[in-house]
Structures are given as C-alpha cells and as structure tokens.
Amino acid sequence: xxxxxxxxxVGGLLLGAVYAxxxxxxxxxxxxxxxxxxxxxxFVMLGMYVAFVVYTLLxxxxxxxxxxxxxxxxxxxxxxxxxxxxxIMKGPMLAQILGTFGLALLLRYSVFWWFGANxxxxxxxxxxxxxxxxxxxxxxxxxxxxxxxxxxxxxxxxLLTRTTLGSxxxxxxxxxTAAQLMGIRPDSMQAVAWAIAAGATGLAGALIATFxxxxxxxxxxxxxxxxxxxxxxxxGSVPGALVAGLLIGVIESLSGYLIxxxxxxxxxxxxxxxxxxxRPQGLMGKT
Amino acid sequence: xxxxxxxxxxxxxxxxxxxxxxTPFQQRLGALVLLYAIAASAWNIVGGYAGQVSVGHVVFFGxxxxxxxxxxxxxxxxxxIGIPAGIVFAVLIAAVIGGPTLRLSxxxxxxxxxxxxxxxxxxxxxxEYLGAAVGLSGPTVPRNVFDLSFIxxxxxxxxFLLILIITLGITWWMTNSRMGFYLRAIKDSxxxxxxxxAPASRTKLYAYMLSxxxxxxxxxxxxxxxxxxxxxxxxxxxxxVKILIMAALGGAGLLFGPFVGAxxxxxxxxxxxxxxxxxxxxLTFVVxxxxxxxxxxxxxxxxxxxxxxxxxxxxxxxIEEKVAEGASxxx
Numbered sequence: 328x329x330x331x332x333x334x335x336x337v338g339g340l341l342l343g344a345v346y347a348x349x350x351x352x353x354x355x356x357x358x359x360x361x362x363x364x365x366x367x368x369x370f371v372m373l374g375m376y377v378a379f380v381v382y383t384l385l386x387x388x389x390x391x392x393x394x395x396x397x398x399x400x401x402x403x404x405x406x407x408x409x410x411x412x413x414x415i416m417k418g419p420m421l422a423q424i425l426g427t428f429g430l431a432l433l434l435r436y437s438v439f440w441w442f443g444a445n446x447x448x449x450x451x452x453x454x455x456x457x458x459x460x461x462x463x464x465x466x467x468x469x470x471x472x473x474x475x476x477x478x479x480x481x482x483x484x485x486l487l488t489r490t491t492l493g494s495x496x497x498x499x500x501x502x503x504t505a506a507q508l509m510g511i512r513p514d515s516m517q518a519v520a521w522a523i524a525a526g527a528t529g530l531a532g533a534l535i536a537t538f539x540x541x542x543x544x545x546x547x548x549x550x551x552x553x554x555x556x557x558x559x560x561x562x563g564s565v566p567g568a569l570v571a572g573l574l575i576g577v578i579e580s581l582s583g584y585l586i587x588x589x590x591x592x593x594x595x596x597x598x599x600x601x602x603x604x605x606r607p608q609g610l611m612g613k614t
Numbered sequence: 615x616x617x618x619x620x621x622x623x624x625x626x627x628x629x630x631x632x633x634x635x636x637t638p639f640q641q642r643l644g645a646l647v648l649l650y651a652i653a654a655s656a657w658n659i660v661g662g663y664a665g666q667v668s669v670g671h672v673v674f675f676g677x678x679x680x681x682x683x684x685x686x687x688x689x690x691x692x693x694x695i696g697i698p699a700g701i702v703f704a705v706l707i708a709a710v711i712g713g714p715t716l717r718l719s720x721x722x723x724x725x726x727x728x729x730x731x732x733x734x735x736x737x738x739x740x741x742e743y744l745g746a747a748v749g750l751s752g753p754t755v756p757r758n759v760f761d762l763s764f765i766x767x768x769x770x771x772x773x774f775l776l777i778l779i780i781t782l783g784i785t786w787w788m789t790n791s792r793m794g795f796y797l798r799a800i801k802d803s804x805x806x807x808x809x810x811x812a813p814a815s816r817t818k819l820y821a822y823m824l825s826x827x828x829x830x831x832x833x834x835x836x837x838x839x840x841x842x843x844x845x846x847x848x849x850x851x852x853x854x855v856k857i858l859i860m861a862a863l864g865g866a867g868l869l870f871g872p873f874v875g876a877x878x879x880x881x882x883x884x885x886x887x888x889x890x891x892x893x894x895x896x897l898t899f900v901v902x903x904x905x906x907x908x909x910x911x912x913x914x915x916x917x918x919x920x921x922x923x924x925x926x927x928x929x930x931x932x933i934e935e936k937v938a939e940g941a942s943x944x945x
Contacts, residue, residue: 363721365669415910420720422914424667425862429906432855432899440896547851551732554725589740596733603726604714 334463335584336577341465341473342535343576344569348476349531349549350556351483351568352524358563359500359520362416362423366407366431368550370525374400374532375541376438382449382536389471389537396533397526404525408518431546439543447541472534479530480572483523484565496520500563548592555599632771639888641767647880648774649836654860654872655781656828661858662867663789664821665801666720669854670711670727673734674704674826676849678833680738683750683843688743692760693752693838700830708826709819716818728851735849749844752837762838770839777835778873781828786869788824793817801867829857852899856883859906865916874918879905 353367364370374396381392407430415426458465487493496516498506503513539545556575560567575595583591632641657671681700682693689695707730715726738744756763764770788794796817799807808814837843847853860879865871879902886898913920 357721363725365724411907411911415914418910418914420665421661421667421862421866422910424669424720424724425858425906425914426910428669428855428858429903429908429910431903433903433907436896436899436903440900444896547732551729554729558722558725589736593733593736596729596736599729600726600733603718603722603729 330462332584334465335580337463337465338469339577339580340573341469341576342580343573344473344476344480345531345535345572346552346556346576347569347572348480348534349528350553350560350572351480351565352527353553354557354560354563354565354568355483355487355520356524357557359496360412360416360517362412363427364524365424365427365550366434366546367524367528367553368548369431369434369546370400370403370528371532371535371549371553372438372543372546373403373434374529375536375539375545376442376532377529378533378536379447379449379541381533389533392536393475393530393533396529398529400529400532401522401526404521404523405518407525408521412521413514413517431550435543435546442543444543449537449541466538468537472537476531476534477569479527480565480569483527484569486523487565492519551596551599555595555602558599558602628775632768638767641771643881643884645767645771645774645839646884647876648771648778649832649839650856650860650880651873651876652774652778652781652835653829653832653857654864654876655778655785656825656832657857658825658861658866658868658872659785659788659828660818660822660825662861662865662871663785663794663797663801664818665797665867666716666818666822667724667858668727668822668825669724669851669858670729670731671825671829671857672849672851672854673707673727673731674829675833675836675853675857676734676738676843677701677704677707677826678830678835679837679843679848680744680750680833681830682834682837683752684744686752686761687745687750692758693762693834694760697831697834700834701827704826704830705823708823712819712822716822717815727854731849731851731854735845735851738849739845745844747845749842749848752841754841763841767839770835774835777831781831782869782873784824784828788821789869793820797821855902859902861916862909863905863916865918868916868918868922871916871918875916878917 349367349371352370353364357363377396377399378389378392381387381395382389385391387395411426411430415422456467458467458470487496495506495511496519498509498511499513499516506516507513552575556568556571559575560569560571575598578598579591579595582594586594631644635641635644653671653675656674657668660666660668678697678700681703682696685691685696685699686693711726711730715723739747744750753761753763762769762773789797796807796812796814799810799812800814800817804814833848837848840847856879860875861872862875863878864873864875882901883898886901890897909916
C-alpha cells in the first residue's frame with residue numbers, strides 16, 4: 328500500500344515536472360506582455376506530433392525528436408509573435424482572446440484533419456524499460472521526461488535571473504517604454520520570450536509523447552493544466568510554476584489513484600476555479 | 615426613419631425565406647441560422663456589450679437543453695416546461711461563476727468560463743440521471759403540439775424567429791436603459807466608470823445573468839429540434855466557440871452583428887459538411903480558426919462595423935469623414 332502510494336506520488340512528481348516546463352512558457356509570456364496564449368496547450372500537442380513523426384516515420388529517437396520539436400515550436404512561436412501577437416496585444420481584450428483562441432482551433436483541427444481523431448501512442452519500449460528503485464517501479468520514459476523537464480525549467484529560471492538576456496527581458500516586462508529608452512528593443516525581447524515559451528512546449532510535448540496518449544484535442548486538457556499551474560504559481564513566476572506544476576502532478580495522480588481516473592480532471596478543474604475565486608494571485612504571488 | 619424602412623425590408627425577407635426556399639435542407643438551414651443567431655445574440659450581451667469574453671457559454675446552452683429533455687425523460691412533461699427550469703439553473707450558475715470572477719481582469723473570466731464548461735461536461739458525462747455519456751432523448755412520437763416535435767423545419771423556423779426577435783428586443787431595450795450606458799462606460803474604461811459611480815461589478819454580473827438565461831432558451835430549442843442531447847452536443851466546448859465566433863465575425867457589441875455572423879457561418883459549415891462528409895468536420899474548424907485569427911488581427915470590430923464605417927464614409931463629406939472615423943474607432 329505505502330509502496331504503491333509512494334510510486335503514485337513519484338509518478339505525479341515526474342509528470343508534474345513536465346507540466347511545470349510548459350507552464351513556465353505560459354507564465355513568461357503572460358508576465359511579460361500581459362497576453363494569455365489560449366493556444367498554449369495546442370503548442371504542446373504540436374510538440375507531441377512532431378515527436379511522433381520523428382519517432383515512428385523517420386525512425387529517430389528522443390535525442391533527435393526532442394531538440395527538433397523544441398526548435399520547430401520555437402520558430403513557430405516567433406512567427407506567431409510577429410504575425411499575430413504583436414498587433415493584437417495592443418488591441419481590445421476581445422481581439423487578444425479571439426486571436427490566440429482562433430490559433431488554437433487552427434492548429435488543433437489542422438492536426439485533426441491530417442492525422443485523424445484516433446488516439447496514437449508510441450511503443451512502450453521506445454525509451455527502454457523500467458527501473459526498480461527500493462521497490463518503486465518507474466518507467467524510464469517518465470523518469471527521462473521528468474528529469475529533463477526539471478533541469479530545463481531550472482535552467483530557464485537561471486536564464487531569466489542570472490543573464491543579461493534575462494535582465495533585458497525582465498526590463499521589458501517591467502516597462503517596455505523605459506527599456507526602449509535604455510537601448511533595449513522590446514520587440515526582439517518579446518520575440519525571444521515567445522521563442523522560449525513555444526520551445527518549452529515543444530520540448531515538453533516531445534518528452535511526454537513517449538508515454539502519454541497522443542490525440543489532436545489533448546491540447547485542450549493540457550492548456551487547462553497550464554492555466555491551473557500558472558494561476559496556482561502566480562502569474563509571471565517560473566519558480567511558482569515549478570512548485571505548482573509538481574503539486575498538480577501529485578494531486579492529479581493521487582486523485583486518479585484514490586478516487587478514480589475519471590475524476591482526476593474534475594479535481595484539477597475544481598481546484599483551478601477555487602484558486603481563481605479565493606486566491607487569484609496564486610500561492611506565491613504578491614497581492 | 616430610413617433605418618426602420620431597411621429593418622422592415624429585412625424582416626420581410628427573413629419571414630419570406632422559408633416560403634421561397636422550400637426544400638427541407640434549405641428550411642432546416644434557415645432554422646439553424648436563426649437558432650445560432652439567438653445564442654450568439656445572447657452571448658453578445660455579455661461578450662459584446664459588456665466586453666467580457668465568455669468561452670464557456672455552452673454551460674447555459676446545456677442547462678436549457680438538459681432541462682428540456684429531462685422534463686420529458688423523467689417527468690413525461692412537455693419539453694417546454696423545462697425552459698423556465700433551464701433559465702433558473704443558467705442564471706444561478708452565472709451568478710456563482712460571475713460573482714467572484716467578474717471582479718478580476720478579463721483573462722481570468724475567460725479562463726474560468728472554459729474551466730466551468732469542461733467541469734460541467736465531465737460531471738454530466740458521469741451523472742446517470744442526466745443520461746451520462748449517452749444523453750437524454752425527447753419524445754420520438756409527438757403526443758400533442760406542445761411536445762414541439764415536428765418533422766418539417768418550418769414550425770421551428772418561425773418559433774426561432776419569434777424568440778430571436780424577443781432576444782434582440784431585450785438587447786435593444788437594455789442598450790437604451792441605464793444598464794446599457796453603464797456597460798458602454800465600463801467597456802471604454804472600467805476605472806473611469808467606477809470613479810463616476812457606475813456599479814461596474816454588479817452591472818457586468820447582471821449582463822452575464824441575462825445573457826445566461828437567454829442562452830439556455832437557445833439550448834432548449836436546440837434540444838427540441840434535434841430531439842436529444844448528449845454531453846458533446848449540449849456541453850461541448852465547440853458550441854461555445856461557434857457562438858463566440860458568429861458574434862465576433864458579424865460584429866460584437868452591435869445589435870445585428872451576431873445574426874450576420876450566423877447567416878454567414880452556419881451555411882458555410884452545413885455546406886462544407888455535406889460536401890466533404892466526415893472529413894469536413896475537421897476542415898470546418900480549421901476554416902473557423904483561420905477566420906477568427908484574421909478578424910482578431912485585421913478587423914476586431916467584425917464585418918458589420920466595417921460596413922458601417924464604409925457607409926459613414928460614403929455619406930459624409932470630407933470633414934465629417936474624419937469625425938465618423940473617429941467615432942467608429944471609439945465605439
């Protein structure tokens with residue numbers, strides 16, 4: 328019993344690290360330019376499909392698939408920024424929400440049209456076997472995904488707080504006009520933020536593709552997970568997203584194990600609403 | 615005055631449509647346009663006039679649809695009896711969601727509405743009383759006229775037209791009441807409106823509740839016409855999306871915007887579905903997505919506001935042109 332429970336918690340933490348990785352992209356963009364990307368979950372979905380194509384059709388492993396998904400999605404992020412976001416972020420709220428929501432539909436149903444609505448999954452042994460640590464069984468694919476996601480999220484935090492690029496981005500987030508007067512181009516910094524945010528989703532998608540179900544509408548669920556994570560962690564905070572992501576991974580796994588798999592999404596959504604209502608600044612956010 | 619003449623001509627055309635286009639497909643298409651126009655016009659009250667973008671309006675649609683079908687399935691009553699019950703549920707849910715979230719900025723409201731819609735769908739899918747994943751059915755053979763179960767789409771057409779006129783009438787009345795002025799002030803600048811004493815949160819909440827009640831009527835009518843409701847057709851997020859897109863394409867915050875949007879998109883979807891078959895469903899939403907992105911990027915005011923602007927330009931002299939342009943930017 329306790330072993331199973333520990334196993335469930337460890338599984339939750341590993342999945343939670345991936346949640347944290349793609350949610351930190353959402354929180355970065357939101358914190359920096361006050362734009363909520365309603366297509367964020369669908370970016371993760373695209374990452375999964377890129378990985379799927381690489382793993383199955385092109386015969387490459389995660390070592391090829393993950394960086395490629397990251398790169399392609401980062402490129403998409405930059406394109407989306409220049410073609411759409413840059414203009415709608417100055418417009419009315421309706422335009423912002425419609426713009427990214429329309430993008431979500433466009434991506435989701437293009438994939439649906441191309442690949443069909445069927446659930447796809449990759450062979451179990453793509454990333455070899457299971458580990459046995461003190462009697463706790465962990466799939467190698469989940470371990471790889473969790474550890475890589477954790478490291479990249481921490482790296483992202485360091486990038487934002489310890490490098491010149493990070494300082495520039497934070498300066499733009501604080502006050503774009505003032506930053507411009509200091510010789511920082513808000514446009515490029517915001518494009519970089521979109522590249523990082525979308526790249527994170529691509530990597531996350533490629534990582535979970537090895538053990539998650541792959542379906543065009545998966546982005547809807549993952550998008551809500553990202554919203555929950557960001558609202559729990561506080562908007563604009565990468566460490567907040569990390570803690571919240573891990574927490575949500577564990578809550579989801581535990582409620583799936585204790586109450587039933589059907590109810591795990593219900594628990595997460597209800598948690599989200601509870602937080603929006605009672606503590607909209609998140610766990611670690613300032614009032 | 616000229617405005618009313620145009621309005622009467624448009625009304626006459628809408629009344630005459632099913633008498634001119636008499637095939638079942640055309641009449642059904644007309645009824646669907648009116649049905650979606652009702653739902654999109656109801657959305658317009660909160661999404662257009664109040665500027666609060668609800669992406670979860672399907673919850674209210676579902677309230678009406680499920681109430682109408684449950685009235686028949688569990689109590690053997692006419693689905694019509696379910697309409698008031700659906701309205702009550704929808705308004706209550708709107709009050710519960712809107713109370714806390716409408717105080718926050720717009721994004722939170724949109725996200726909360728998505729989460730509520732998905733939550734409702736998951737809960738209903740696991741509730742035996744509401745038919746779980748299979749759904750509820752209406753009367754297969756009508757017992758009397760109050761079952762509102764007709765083979766022809768013609769009775770539905772005129773029923774929906776009546777409800778649409780009532781919905782637009784309520785919207786028009788609202789925009790010219792104190793509430794309408796508050797909403798316009800709040801949409802322009804909530805902070806300024808608050809500082810002048812407009813009760814912003816309460817007004818937005820009232821708009822949301824009104825919109826919810828009307829949307830539930832659309833849901834009930836939908837369920838009656840199709841004779842059943844299941845989690846996908848009554849609570850699927852894509853219904854919210856359709857409603858929202860129709861209003862935005864036609865012109866959010868304009869009285870006839872949602873109707874124009876529905877009159878464009880419903881035929882587009884029906885025709886693409888009938889031409890492309892099952893594969894078309896995916897492609898339809900690709901096109902929907904592209905349309906929304908393009909509206910958001912180039913014409914956030916929708917088609918009707920573009921027409922209004924061109925119209926004003928044509929009629930105005932060179933000086934007034936600037937004024938008209940300024941006014942349409944402000945609205």
